[in-house]
Amino acid sequence: MSIELALGALLAAAVVLFVAVPFLRAGEGPRAVELDQDVLVAAEERDRALAELKELEFDHRTGKITDEDYRALVQPLRRVAARRLANGTALPKETAELPSEQHFSASSPPSSRSKR
Secondary structure (H helix, E strand, C coil): CHHHHHHHHHHHHHHHHHHHHHHHHHHHHHHHHHHHHHHHHHHHHHHHHHHHHHHHHHHHHCCCCCHHHHHHHHHHHHHHHHHHHHHHHHCCCCCCCCCCCCCCCCCCCCCCCCCC
16 A cells, blocks of 8 residues: 555656646746747738738739829838848748749739629
8 A cells, every 4th residue: 555655646746746847937938938029020010011012912903003003002012011021031930931922914814703
């Protein structure tokens, strides 16, 4: 019976240690969380700038925006996107991925989706 008691106490100590280790390491976390937050903010800004450019390009291709309006709007957006992309060069390798590009041809037919 004493062996069972010793094994039970050893198991209980192992479980307590397993549960307590993340709390003991919690002192290291805030700095890592701040870095992760900065990386997320930079990545979100980069993605937002690219999405704005993509949406403007789509609107121009579908005829919602005239050529003059497109030319007036695209240059400032490109400058903002380039600035945000340049700020993203310090991002870690796994978050500094290249955005996927959509290529449209001038001869592509308009969408057959109906407006709802």
